[in-house]
Amino acid sequence: MQATGRLRGALPGIMTRSTGNRSSDRLLYWLLLPVFVISILPIVRLAFEGVFVGGVPSLDYFRDVLGSGATWQATANSLYTAGLGTIISLLIGGAFAFLVALTDVRAKAALVFCFMIPMMIPPQITALSWVQLTGPSSALLNAFGMAPPMGSPQPLYSAEGIALLLGIQHASIVFLTLRANLRMIPREQIEAARLAGARGGRLWWQIILPLTSPGLIAGTAMAFVTALGNFGIPAMLGIPANYPTLPTLIYQKLAGFGPSVLGEVSVLAMLIGAIAICGVAIHHRLLANRDYRLMGMVGRPLDIRLGARRSLVETVLWAALIAILVVPLMALIATSLVPAFGVKLDFTNFSFDAFNQVLFVQPSTIRAFHNSFLLSVGAAVMLVLVCLPLAYVMVRKPSKLTKLINLLIEVPYALPGVVLAIACILLFIKIPVIEISLYGTLGIIFIAYLARFLVIALRPVMNSFTQLDPALEEAAQACGAGLGRRLRDVLLPLAAPSAAAGALLVFLTAFNELTVSALLWSAGNETLGVLIFNLDDSGDTVLASAVAVLVVLVVIALMSCFQLASRRLPKGVVPWQT
Amino acid sequence: MADINLSRITKCFGDYRALNQVSLDISDGEFVALLGPSGCGKTTLLRLMAGFEEPGEGQISIGGQVVADPAKGVMVSPEDRNLGIVFQSYALWPHMSVSRNVGYPLEVRGMNRADRDRRISEALDIVALGPYADRSPAELSGGQRQRVALARCLVMEPRAVLLDEPLANLDVHLRETMQQAFLDFHRRTGATMIYVTHDQAEAMAMADRIAVMDKGHIRQMAAPETLYREPADHMVAGFVGAGSVLPITGVEVENGGTCSVKLGDTRIAARVCPKLASSGHINGQAGLCLRPEDVWVEDEAPLRGKVEDCVYLGGRFRLSVRIDDEHTLPVYANRRARVGEPVGLKVADGWVFDRLAGEVA
Numbered sequence: 058m059q060a061t062g063r064l065r066g067a068l069p070g071i072m073t074r075s076t077g078n079r080s081s082d083r084l085l086y087w088l089l090l091p092v093f094v095i096s097i098l099p100i101v102r103l104a105f106e107g108v109f110v111g112g113v114p115s116l117d118y119f120r121d122v123l124g125s126g127a128t129w130q131a132t133a134n135s136l137y138t139a140g141l142g143t144i145i146s147l148l149i150g151g152a153f154a155f156l157v158a159l160t161d162v163r164a165k166a167a168l169v170f171c172f173m174i175p176m177m178i179p180p181q182i183t184a185l186s187w188v189q190l191t192g193p194s195s196a197l198l199n200a201f202g203m204a205p206p207m208g209s210p211q212p213l214y215s216a217e218g219i220a221l222l223l224g225i226q227h228a229s230i231v232f233l234t235l236r237a238n239l240r241m242i243p244r245e246q247i248e249a250a251r252l253a254g255a256r257g258g259r260l261w262w263q264i265i266l267p268l269t270s271p272g273l274i275a276g277t278a279m280a281f282v283t284a285l286g287n288f289g290i291p292a293m294l295g296i297p298a299n300y301p302t303l304p305t306l307i308y309q310k311l312a313g314f315g316p317s318v319l320g321e322v323s324v325l326a327m328l329i330g331a332i333a334i335c336g337v338a339i340h341h342r343l344l345a346n347r348d349y350r351l352m353g354m355v356g357r358p359l360d361i362r363l364g365a366r367r368s369l370v371e372t373v374l375w376a377a378l379i380a381i382l383v384v385p386l387m388a389l390i391a392t393s394l395v396p397a398f399g400v401k402l403d404f405t406n407f408s409f410d411a412f413n414q415v416l417f418v419q420p421s422t423i424r425a426f427h428n429s430f431l432l433s434v435g436a437a438v439m440l441v442l443v444c445l446p447l448a449y450v451m452v453r454k455p456s457k458l459t460k461l462i463n464l465l466i467e468v469p470y471a472l473p474g475v476v477l478a479i480a481c482i483l484l485f486i487k488i489p490v491i492e493i494s495l496y497g498t499l500g501i502i503f504i505a506y507l508a509r510f511l512v513i514a515l516r517p518v519m520n521s522f523t524q525l526d527p528a529l530e531e532a533a534q535a536c537g538a539g540l541g542r543r544l545r546d547v548l549l550p551l552a553a554p555s556a557a558a559g560a561l562l563v564f565l566t567a568f569n570e571l572t573v574s575a576l577l578w579s580a581g582n583e584t585l586g587v588l589i590f591n592l593d594d595s596g597d598t599v600l601a602s603a604v605a606v607l608v609v610l611v612v613i614a615l616m617s618c619f620q621l622a623s624r625r626l627p628k629g630v631v632p633w634q635t
Numbered sequence: 636m637a638d639i640n641l642s643r644i645t646k647c648f649g650d651y652r653a654l655n656q657v658s659l660d661i662s663d664g665e666f667v668a669l670l671g672p673s674g675c676g677k678t679t680l681l682r683l684m685a686g687f688e689e690p691g692e693g694q695i696s697i698g699g700q701v702v703a704d705p706a707k708g709v710m711v712s713p714e715d716r717n718l719g720i721v722f723q724s725y726a727l728w729p730h731m732s733v734s735r736n737v738g739y740p741l742e743v744r745g746m747n748r749a750d751r752d753r754r755i756s757e758a759l760d761i762v763a764l765g766p767y768a769d770r771s772p773a774e775l776s777g778g779q780r781q782r783v784a785l786a787r788c789l790v791m792e793p794r795a796v797l798l799d800e801p802l803a804n805l806d807v808h809l810r811e812t813m814q815q816a817f818l819d820f821h822r823r824t825g826a827t828m829i830y831v832t833h834d835q836a837e838a839m840a841m842a843d844r845i846a847v848m849d850k851g852h853i854r855q856m857a858a859p860e861t862l863y864r865e866p867a868d869h870m871v872a873g874f875v876g877a878g879s880v881l882p883i884t885g886v887e888v889e890n891g892g893t894c895s896v897k898l899g900d901t902r903i904a905a906r907v908c909p910k911l912a913s914s915g916h917i918n919g920q921a922g923l924c925l926r927p928e929d930v931w932v933e934d935e936a937p938l939r940g941k942v943e944d945c946v947y948l949g950g951r952f953r954l955s956v957r958i959d960d961e962h963t964l965p966v967y968a969n970r971r972a973r974v975g976e977p978v979g980l981k982v983a984d985g986w987v988f989d990r991l992a993g994e995v996a
C-alpha cells in the first residue's frame with residue numbers, strides 16, 4: 058500500500074493547482090483512488106513477480122525473456138496482426154459509421170443493429186465458426202457441396218487470417234466510437250463547408266474527416282489495444298499454424314507450469330503493457346493538438362444525399378454485413394444442428410438435441426446465463442457511474458496524475474485476460490489489511506471486469522466531454538449550479554449517448570467474455586464464456602455451438618427490448634437508433 | 636453591493652499576454668461597456684470577472700470580497716459569485732426546453748414551481764418569446780436563441796450582469812428593443828452591468844462609462860461624451876467616432892486649456908489635453924482629433940482644400956477634404972460636392988493630445 062500513500066501525498070499539490078478550490082472539486086480527485094486500487098494495483102502486484110526472484114530484486118527474468126528470440130518473434134507477430142487487424146476494423150467500421158451517420162441510406166436502424174452483432178459473438182466462437190465455414194469439414198459448405206477437398210490447408214491458419222478476423226471482430230468498436238462523435242457534429246459546420254464550395258471528396262477529406270478525427274483516433278487506438286490483447290482468435294488460428302503472438306506465448310508458458318512461470322509471464326505482460334501504452338500515448342499526443350470543440354447546435358442529423366449511388370452503397374453495406382455476420386452465424390447454427398461434429402448436415406438429419414441437452418439437461422447453462430448477466434450488467438452500470446465524473450476530471454482538470462492514470466488504465470484492457478486474472482488472484486487471494494479472500498466468488502470476476510472494461514466505458518464519455526462547448530457548462534456554473542448539479546443536469550444528459558454506447562460495449566464484451574473468467578471461475582460461478590470453452594475443450598463442439606447460438610439469440614432479444622424502449626429514452630442513448 | 640474592482644490583472648495564454656496589467660474600477664449599479672477591436676481581450680476580461688479563468692497576477696474583488704488573487708491562493712468559483720452571464724455563443728442546453736433553460740438558475744436555487752413558472756414567463760415576455768416556451772433551442776433562430784440566453788441571465792436577478800456581445804445577432808429594430816430592455820432592467824434592479832461590444836454606437840447609447848481596450852490594455856475609461864470629446868490617445872481617437880487624427884506642429888498653448896494649432900496656411904483654436912500642455916515637448920508628438928460635426932463648409936473661409944470623397948449618410952453628406960499632402964479632414968455638409976471641387980472649411984473645435992501616448996506600453 059506504499060503506492061497508495063504516495064498517491065495521497067500527491068493530492069494536495071494537485072488540488073491547489075486546479076482552478077476551483079471547492080470541496081466538491083477536491084472530492085473528484087478521490088475518485089481516482091478506487092480506480093487506482095482496482096485497475097492499477099493488480100498490475101503493479103504482478104509486475105513485482107517479474108522483478109523479484111525468490112524475494113530478491115533481480116533482472117533475471119528480464120534477461121531470460123527479452124534475450125529469447127521467441128519473445129521478439131511473438132512481439133513482431135502481435136504487432137503485425139494487431140496493426141493489420143486495426144486497419145481492417147478502421148476500413149469496415151469507419152465506412153459504416155460515416156455512411157450510416159451522415160448520408161441518406163435507408164434502413165439505418167437495421168444496419169446498425171446487425172452491425173453490432175459480430176462483436177457479441179465471443180472471439181473464439183468467431184474463429185471457430187470461420188474455421189468451420191472455410192475448412193474442408195465445413196458443415197455449411199458441405200451441405201452445398203462447396204467444401205474444399207479434405208487435406209487442403211485451412212486458409213485462415215495464417216497471419217492474414219488472424220488479422221482478418223481481428224479486424225471483423227473489432228470493427229464495431231471503431232463504428233461505435235466514431236458514430237458517437239459524428240452525432241455531435243453540428244449541421245452548420247458541414248453546411249458552411251458546402252457553401253464554401255466543398256463537395257464530394259473535398260468535403261469528406263477536408264471537413265468531415267478532420268472534424269471526426271478525435272473519434273477516429275480514439276476508435277483506432279481502442280481497436281488496436283483490443284486486438285493486441287485478443288487471445289481467442291490467435292489461439293484458434295495461430296496455434297495450429299505455429300504462429301505465436303504474445304498472448305498465445307503467455308498461454309503456452311502458463312500451460313508449461315515451471316517454477317519461473319509467473320516471473321516470465323509478468324515480464325511478457327509488461328511487454329504487452331508497454332506496447333499498449335505506446336499506442337495510447339500516440340493517441341493522446343495526436344488528440345492533444347486538436348481542440349475541435351464543436352460549436353453550434355447539435356440536434357438535427359445530417360443527410361448528405363447520395364443520389365443515384367444510394368442503391369449501390371446500400372447493396373455494398375448489406376453484402377458486407379452478410380459476409381461478416383450472416384455467413385459465420387449460419388456456420389455456427391449449422392454446427393449446432395448436426396447430430397455429431399463433422400457429420401454432413403442435410404435436411405433429413407438436423408436435430409435440436411444439443412439445445413435440449415444444454416437447456417434442460419445441464420443446469421450449468423442457465424446458471425452461466427444468470428452469472429454472466431449479473432456480471433455484465435453490474436459492470437456496465439457501475440462503470441458508467443464511475444466514468445462520468447472520472448472523464449470529467451480527466452478532460453476538464455487534467456494534471457500529471459490524471460494523465461498517468463489515463464495511460465495506466467489502458468493496461469488491464471490490453472493485457473490478455475489470463476494475465477489480468479493472474480494479477481487479480483495474486484492481489485485478492487488474501488486482501489491485505491482486511492484479510493478476506495475474494496477467490497472463488499463472483500466478486501473477483503466482477504472486480505476483474507471493472508478493471509478490464511473501465512477503458513471501454515471511459516473513452517466514449519471522455520471523447521464527448523472533449524467535444525462539448527465548455528460554455529454550456531460555464532453557463533450552468535454562472536447560474537449557481539455546483540459541480541454535482543452540473544454533472545447531473547447538463548453534462549450527463551449531453552454525454553448520455555456516449556455513456557450509453559460505452560455501457561453497451563461493456564455489456565456486450567462482458568456478456569460472453571472468456572479469458573478473464575477462465576482462471577477466476579469456480580463451481581457454481583461459471584460464466585457463459587467458460588461454459589462454451591469447457592464444452593468445446595472437452596470435445597462437445599456441437600453443444601458449445603448450441604450455447605453460443607443461444608447467447609446470440611438472447612443478446613438480440615435484449616437489444617430488441619432496448620429498441621422497444623427507445624422512445625422513452627433520451628435521444629441517442631440507444632446506439633443503433635437514428 | 637456589487638462594485639467590481641480589478642487591479643493589475645495579467646492573463647497569459649502560453650506566451651501570449653491576452654491581458655496586461657489591467658486595472659478597472661466599476662462602481663455599484665454602473666453600466667460599463669467594454670469596447671475594442673476583435674481579439675483585444677474583452678471576452679477574456681469578462682471570463683476573469685465571472686471566474687472561468689484565473690488571473691496570472693493581480694486581484695479581483697466583487698462587492699468588497701476578494702474573489703481572485705493568485706498571490707494569496709484565493710479563487711471563488713463562478714457558481715458562488717452570483718453573476719449573470721450571456722455568452723457570445725449563447726450556450727443554451729440543447730436537451731432542455733426554452734422554459735427549462737430560462738428557469739434553470741431558479742431550479743438550482745430551489746425555488747418552488749409556481750414562483751418559478753411566474754418568473755420564467757415574465758422573463759420570456761421581456762424578450763418577447765412567450766409563445767416559444769416549450770420549444771427546444773435547436774428549433775429557434777439565432778436571434779431567438781440569444782434572447783433565451785438573455786432571459787436566462789435576467790431571471791436570476793444577479794448582482795452583476797456580464798454580457799458578451801449580446802445583441803450581435805439581432806436586427807436593428809430588435810436591437811433597439813433589446814437595448815431598451817437592458818436599460819429598463821438596469822434601472823429596475825440597479826444591477827451592475829458590464830457589456831462587451833465592438834459597436835461603439837451601442838456602447839455610447841447605453842453605457843455610463845466606456846472602457847476602450849486594445850491589445851490587452853485598457854486605453855481609456857471614461858463617460859461616452861468624454862471619450863468622444865477628449866480621447867486620451869491615438870488608438871481611442873481613431874476607434875471612437877468617425878473622426879480623424881492629424882499629426883500637427885506649431886501648437887501654441889494658451890490659458891484655460893486651449894491652444895492654437897497651425898493647419899494648412901491658417902491657425903485654428905482647439906482644446907488641449909492638460910497632460911500634454913504641461914509636458915513641454917508638445918510639438919514633436921501632438922495630434923489633433925477633429926470630429927466631422929465641428930467642421931463645416933464655408934465658401935469664404937481661409938482654410939482651403941479639395942473634396943476627395945463624398946458619401947450620403949441620410950440627411951447629410953460626409954466629405955473628405957484634403958488640405959495638404961498629409962492632412963485630410965472629415966466634414967459634414969448639407970449639399971453634395973463634386974470630387975475635386977475646391978471648398979473653404981471652418982473648424983469650430985478640435986482636441987490636441989499626445990499622439991504617441993500609450994504606443995510604447
Ligand SMILES: Nc1ncnc2c1ncn2[C@@H]1O[C@H](COP(=O)(O)OP(=O)(O)OP(=O)(O)O)[C@@H](O)[C@H]1O
Nearest residue numbers: 648651653671672673674675676677678679680833
Ligand atoms: N483559451 C485560449 N487560448 C489561447 N489564446 C486565447 C484563448 N482565449 C483567448 N485567446 C486569445 O486572447 C486574445 C483575446 O481573446 P478574446 O476572446 O478576449 O477577444 P475578444 O476581445 O473577445 O474578441 P471578439 O470581439 O472577437 O470576441 C485573442 O488574441 C485570442 O486569440
Ligand SMILES: [Mg+2]
Nearest residue numbers: 677678723799
Ligand atoms: Mg469575444
